[in-house]
Amino acid sequence: MPMKTLSRAWFRSPIAALAIATVCVATTGAQTRVTPPKNKYTPEQDVQIGREAAADVRREYPIIDDPQIDRYLDLLGRRLVEAAPSELKQPVFEYSFTPVNLKDINAFALPGGPMFVNRGMVDAAATEGEVVGVMAHELSHVLLRHGTANATKAEGFQLGALAGAIAGAVIGGGWGQAISQGSQFGLGTWLLKYSREYEKQADLLGAQIMARAGYDPRDLARMFETIQKQGNGTPPQWLSSHPNPGNRSQYIADEANRLRVGAHPDDSGFARVKQRFTTLPPAKSMADLARSGGGGRTEGSAPTGTVGRDVPAPSSRYREARGGRLFQVRVPANWTAVSENNAVKFVPENGYGEWQGQTVLTHGVELGVARASSRDLGAATETLVEAFRQGNPEMRVTGEPVAVRLSNRPGLGTPLAGRSALGGAERIGLYTVLLADGNLFYYVTVVPEAQARTYEPAFTRVLQSIRLSDR
Ligand SMILES: [Zn+2]
Known part of the structure; x- marks a missing residue:
C-alpha cells in the first residue's frame, strides 16, 4: 500500500513563490552570455538532492539496461559535458545519462547531473542532433543550477524536503486535466x-554547447517543433x-548565426540505436507505470480502462479501502485504487490513464498529503490552490471556500473549475484538513461538468466516509 510514511509527504510541496527571476542575458560580441541565477545552495547540495531523487527514479522507472544503448547515450552526454563552459562545470557534479523504457516524449535532468532520457524522445527524433539538442538543453539546466535556483526563490523552503520534492515530482501521477495539464507528472513538479x-x-x-560539440543548434529548435507536433493539440509533458x-525557434536560429559549429561528430550510432530499441520489450507509458505500481503498489493492479471511452456511473455499492496507516474511506465498489507514494486515486473504468501523451484523471477522486505552507488551514489551502494553478493556469476558483467536517475535524471545501481532457468544462472539488503533524490532507474530486450531477452524491458520500488515523 502507498502512503507508507508521512515523512515523504512533502513532495507536493505547494511552493507558490516561483516568481519570475530577473536573469542576466547579455550579448557580448559573438555569443550571448548566460549567467546562472541567484542560488543559496551549494553545488554539493545539488549533488545530494539529485543523487537521492535519482535513486528513487531508478527504483520506480523502467530503466533500460542495455550496454549498447547505455554506451550511446553516455557518449552523447560526455560530448556535451566536454563542450560545456568550464566555469559552469562544477567539479563535484556527477553526470549520468540513463535511458528509460517509457514512450512518453520526455527527458529530465536532476540537480547535480543525473539525466534520464525516455525512449519516446529518441523515437520521436529524426536525427542525432535532435536528441543531442534536448540533452544539451537539459544539461544546461543542470549547469545553471536551475532546480535549486527555483528552491532559492521559494520562501521558507528546507533542504530536507527538496530531494523528496523532486522524487514526488518525477513519480507522482496525474491529477485531472485541470491539475495535470501544464505540469510534468502532477503537482510536485515545481x-x-x-x-x-x-x-x-x-x-x-x-545551443552554444551543441555548436562546440559539432552539432547544428537549429536541431534544438527542430526537436521542439517535433515535440510540439506530437502533442495533438495538448502540450506533451516535456513542453x-x-x-x-516565445519565438523559440527564432532566437535559437539567431544564436546559431553567431556561433561557429565545430567538426561534426560521427552520428552513425543513431540509426543503430533506434534499431536496437526495437529489440527491447515495448515501451510503457506513465499511465501504465502508475497502474502497475510505479511510485507505489496498486491495490490489485486492476486495469483502469481507456481514457476517452464511456465511463460507467458510480456503483451504489460501496467498499472499504485504506490509505496506508493514514486513512480509511468507503468508495463506490466499481472504482479501482491507483496508488502513488503520497496519494491514492479511486477511479472508475476509463476515468484515468494516458490521453494524448499525458496521464490524466477525468473522473474520480484523489486523497493524499501535501506539505502545508502554514498552520492556518485557509492559508495552507490557498498555497495549494496556487500550486495547482501554477501547473494549470486555466484552473480557477469558482466560489468562496466553505467550512466542512472532514473526519470530524474542521476542514475547508474549495470549488474549482477547469477544462476536461475530454473537452468541455470540468468540475473540481478540493477538501483540505490539517493533520496532527502539520501536513495538509487533501481530497480532490474531478468530473466533467456535464456528468457532475451523476457524480456529486458519490463524491459527498466518499467525503463523509473519510476517517483519518494520524492521531
Ligand atoms: Zn527547459
Whole structure:
C-alpha cells in the first residue's frame, strides 16, 4: 500500500513563490552570455538532492539496461559535458545519462547531473542532433543550477524536503486535466518546472554547447517543433515543464548565426540505436507505470480502462479501502485504487490513464498529503490552490471556500473549475484538513461538468466516509 510514511509527504510541496527571476542575458560580441541565477545552495547540495531523487527514479522507472544503448547515450552526454563552459562545470557534479523504457516524449535532468532520457524522445527524433539538442538543453539546466535556483526563490523552503520534492515530482501521477495539464507528472513538479527566463537560458547555453560539440543548434529548435507536433493539440509533458518563452525557434536560429559549429561528430550510432530499441520489450507509458505500481503498489493492479471511452456511473455499492496507516474511506465498489507514494486515486473504468501523451484523471477522486505552507488551514489551502494553478493556469476558483467536517475535524471545501481532457468544462472539488503533524490532507474530486450531477452524491458520500488515523 502507498502512503507508507508521512515523512515523504512533502513532495507536493505547494511552493507558490516561483516568481519570475530577473536573469542576466547579455550579448557580448559573438555569443550571448548566460549567467546562472541567484542560488543559496551549494553545488554539493545539488549533488545530494539529485543523487537521492535519482535513486528513487531508478527504483520506480523502467530503466533500460542495455550496454549498447547505455554506451550511446553516455557518449552523447560526455560530448556535451566536454563542450560545456568550464566555469559552469562544477567539479563535484556527477553526470549520468540513463535511458528509460517509457514512450512518453520526455527527458529530465536532476540537480547535480543525473539525466534520464525516455525512449519516446529518441523515437520521436529524426536525427542525432535532435536528441543531442534536448540533452544539451537539459544539461544546461543542470549547469545553471536551475532546480535549486527555483528552491532559492521559494520562501521558507528546507533542504530536507527538496530531494523528496523532486522524487514526488518525477513519480507522482496525474491529477485531472485541470491539475495535470501544464505540469510534468502532477503537482510536485515545481522543481523540474522552469520559468520562461530559465528556458531561454537553457536554450541559449544549450545551443552554444551543441555548436562546440559539432552539432547544428537549429536541431534544438527542430526537436521542439517535433515535440510540439506530437502533442495533438495538448502540450506533451516535456513542453509543459519547459514552457516556450516565445519565438523559440527564432532566437535559437539567431544564436546559431553567431556561433561557429565545430567538426561534426560521427552520428552513425543513431540509426543503430533506434534499431536496437526495437529489440527491447515495448515501451510503457506513465499511465501504465502508475497502474502497475510505479511510485507505489496498486491495490490489485486492476486495469483502469481507456481514457476517452464511456465511463460507467458510480456503483451504489460501496467498499472499504485504506490509505496506508493514514486513512480509511468507503468508495463506490466499481472504482479501482491507483496508488502513488503520497496519494491514492479511486477511479472508475476509463476515468484515468494516458490521453494524448499525458496521464490524466477525468473522473474520480484523489486523497493524499501535501506539505502545508502554514498552520492556518485557509492559508495552507490557498498555497495549494496556487500550486495547482501554477501547473494549470486555466484552473480557477469558482466560489468562496466553505467550512466542512472532514473526519470530524474542521476542514475547508474549495470549488474549482477547469477544462476536461475530454473537452468541455470540468468540475473540481478540493477538501483540505490539517493533520496532527502539520501536513495538509487533501481530497480532490474531478468530473466533467456535464456528468457532475451523476457524480456529486458519490463524491459527498466518499467525503463523509473519510476517517483519518494520524492521531
Ligand atoms: Zn527547459
